[in-house]
Amino acid sequence: MSDNAYEAIIGLEVHTHLMTRSKLFCGCSAGFGAGPNENVCPVCMGMPGVLPVLNRHAVELAIRAGLAAHCEIAPESIFDRKSYFYPDLPKGYQISQYELPLCKGGYIELPAHSEGAEPRRIRLTRIHMEEDAGKNIHESGASLVDFNRSGVPLVEIVSEPDIRSADEAGAYLRELRSILRYIEASDGKMEEGGLRCDVNVSVRKRGAAEFGVKTEIKNLNSFRFVEKAIEHEVARQIDILEAGGRIAQETHLWDPVREVTRPMRSKEFANDYRYFPEPDLPPLRVPPDLVEAIKTAMPELPADQRARFVRELGLTAYEAAVLTQDRDLGAYFETMLAAGLKNHRTAANWVMTEVLRVVNEAARPLADAAPLAIESGELLKLVETGAISLNAAKTAFAAMCKSGKGADATVAELGLAQVSDEGAIAAACDQVIAAEAAKVAEYRGGRDKLFGFFVGQVMKAMGGKGNPKVVNEILKRKLSG
Numbered sequence: 001m002s003d004n005a006y007e008a009i010i011g012l013e014v015h016t017h018l019m020t021r022s023k024l025f026c027g028c029s030a031g032f033g034a035g036p037n038e039n040v041c042p043v044c045m046g047m048p049g050v051l052p053v054l055n056r057h058a059v060e061l062a063i064r065a066g067l068a069a070h071c072e073i074a075p076e077s078i079f080d081r082k083s084y085f086y087p088d089l090p091k092g093y094q095i096s097q098y099e100l101p102l103c104k105g106g107y108i109e110l111p112a113h114s115e116g117a118e119p120r121r122i123r124l125t126r127i128h129m130e131e132d133a134g135k136n137i138h139e140s141g142a143s144l145v146d147f148n149r150s151g152v153p154l155v156e157i158v159s160e161p162d163i164r165s166a167d168e169a170g171a172y173l174r175e176l177r178s179i180l181r182y183i184e185a186s187d188g189k190m191e192e193g194g195l196r197c198d199v200n201v202s203v204r205k206r207g208a209a210e211f212g213v214k215t216e217i218k219n220l221n222s223f224r225f226v227e228k229a230i231e232h233e234v235a236r237q238i239d240i241l242e243a244g245g246r247i248a249q250e251t252h253l254w255d256p257v258r259e260v261t262r263p264m265r266s267k268e269f270a271n272d273y274r275y276f277p278e279p280d281l282p283p284l285r286v287p288p289d290l291v292e293a294i295k296t297a298m299p300e301l302p303a304d305q306r307a308r309f310v311r312e313l314g315l316t317a318y319e320a321a322v323l324t325q326d327r328d329l330g331a332y333f334e335t336m337l338a339a340g341l342k343n344h345r346t347a348a349n350w351v352m353t354e355v356l357r358v359v360n361e362a363a364r365p366l367a368d369a370a371p372l373a374i375e376s377g378e379l380l381k382l383v384e385t386g387a388i389s390l391n392a393a394k395t396a397f398a399a400m401c402k403s404g405k406g407a408d409a410t411v412a413e414l415g416l417a418q419v420s421d422e423g424a425i426a427a428a429c430d431q432v433i434a435a436e437a438a439k440v441a442e443y444r445g446g447r448d449k450l451f452g453f454f455v456g457q458v459m460k461a462m463g464g465k466g467n468p469k470v471v472n473e474i475l476k477r478k479l480s481g
């Protein structure tokens, strides 16, 4: 932030696809990756005379999202028509929820990354359901429309203007995505349009009670773009105010190439959507026992898993936050522990360094890039029992990522097992002591520093496979004798 005298006021509107098999109001597949206009029917093409039928599973997922975000679930909500004209919207309106959304209030708690820090709560205004539009494609001088996405169920998650920086917006989005993935409501795949974000930004003098004039940045499709666009927009607004100017209430687009926001032409957005209740759908009534059933079946949420990792496994707040940023990562860690590991923090560090490194390097999902979690656990178990060293485990792990073989087989194949047998180690110590009589005399005369030299010689004699702990013990005993 270029000027500390100002404070940024940020609210986010996140759209995310719900993971249903079919669309919101028809039986077409909601899947991604089909050929253009393969998943369409008269309903999602907006043909005259068709009637929408609400997808029950989509409603249940939206309720799950609402409960996970501590929202109040409305016993009755209404679908509305949001009218506007665009080539990707053949009906001329989008079915959405306006005055009476499914979920109201609630909050998202951002993980504290340091001990004792107060978690930040970002309040939500609402979560409502709506259908997605199709997709315009402009290529080789032609404009094409693909309606596969038309009618795919979305929730829009609207926050209060509680966010104060680009970093905090990023933390909010990461936590939101994590929650949606934990509850299997959304896969949050930004690259497939699975999570999109509109940002409202204003600035005010620190300590001022009134909000400044806000601008809206539309349709950001990566966390990085959200953070960059906020940084740019906050700086732009401060510059205008500092120069004595006024902020115009505008809608902007982010230009990811030039890394600037630019105002949309006023023609590009018309704010009069002429909302009115969708006459083809009755009010959505959610009986309390349905809400209770969904609550009961709710999986553990990232915040609860974090708290449990700290409370029961002795992890730091930071470690717990990293491990719960993704559902698969938390599950990987817990499966590793199931191998019977005693040192939870070593396992946590293993996931945060070795496992995350191969995932990042391979740029593939965890399940493809890393060995089975239980095999990672078995590998660390071999370290705990002293069968192999931590360095040998790293070597074995790299091989396991490529071969897909198990821990025991890999350690045997690479000959990584370390020798803990006291007889073998004692013999190697005797051999070194006999060969280095002069140095032994020096050591016994008080040159303690030579101890490392003897350890090195014993390890060399054993091909690097002596258990360092046992080597140290036996060597110390023999040299002092």
Ligand SMILES: [Zn+2]
Pocket (backbone or CB within 6 Å): 023, 026, 027, 028, 039, 040, 041, 042, 043, 044, 045, 151
């Ligand atoms: Zn359809």
